[in-house]
Amino acid sequence: MRKFIQSLTVVVTSTVLIGLSSVPSFASQIPSKGQVNQSTIANSSSAIHNIHSSAVHTAIKRDATFHRTSSKYMVKAHASSVPIGQQIVDYAQNYLRAPYVWGGMSPSGFDCSGFTKYVYSHFGIDLPRTASGQTDLGTYVKESNLQPGDLVFFDTDGSGISHVGIYIGNGNFISAASVDVCISSLNSGYWAGCYVTARHIN
Numbered sequence: 001m002r003k004f005i006q007s008l009t010v011v012v013t014s015t016v017l018i019g020l021s022s023v024p025s026f027a028s029q030i031p032s033k034g035q036v037n038q039s040t041i042a043n044s045s046s047a048i049h050n051i052h053s054s055a056v057h058t059a060i061k062r063d064a065t066f067h068r069t070s071s072k073y074m075v076k077a078h079a080s081s082v083p084i085g086q087q088i089v090d091y092a093q094n095y096l097r098a099p100y101v102w103g104g105m106s107p108s109g110f111d112c113s114g115f116t117k118y119v120y121s122h123f124g125i126d127l128p129r130t131a132s133g134q135t136d137l138g139t140y141v142k143e144s145n146l147q148p149g150d151l152v153f154f155d156t157d158g159s160g161i162s163h164v165g166i167y168i169g170n171g172n173f174i175s176a177a178s179v180d181v182c183i184s185s186l187n188s189g190y191w192a193g194c195y196v197t198a199r200h201i202n
Contacts, residue, residue, distance in 0.1 A: 086149065089168045089174070091123075093174060097181060098176070110181060134199070138202055141198040146167045146198055150166070154194045172186065
């Protein structure tokens with residue numbers, strides 16, 4: 001019996017050391033040596049088991065909550081760390097090879113300004129319907145200062161702004177051209193010859 005009480009004391013003391021606030025009140029209720037009986041021992045053992053189970057449950061719950069919160073934070077942090085211009089570019093490239101349709105404004109068929117309007121609307125930005133109308137928004141950007149997501153404009157028929165695309169970086173832009181949504185180079189002979197201006201949409 002003495003060895004059992006000593007073992008019981010060690011268990012309670014160890015539990016106190018790991019920071020369980022409920023243990024001190026339990027320890028104060030342990031009877032003196034002469035008062036120990038089988039019922040007291042059973043009750044004490046059960047109390048220790050309950051304290052331990054409660055602590056483990058609390059720790060697991062706290063750890064699970066931490067990981068859920070951390071995961072959500074990481075996802076939000078990653079999304080917010082991508083510049084909006086790059087997000088626009090990434091979204092626009094989902095529609096590569098979508099067919100060109102005059103007046104089209106959906107994935108089943110786009111024309112140039114219908115494509116830019118559709119892509120920007122995904123980010124809550126409402127562009128005018130025509131390429132020329134879209135030059136009225138945002139701020140002017142020099143060709144040498146273009147950033148992903150900027151709109152680039154062209155005069156393809158000598159009548160003024162007639163084509164628009166989205167700059168994607170490295171001298172390239174994406175647009176709904178005569179056949180489908182494709183990526184072209186600003187430095188190619190054709191597009192370099194009809195490039196007019198660019199706008200950064202705030």
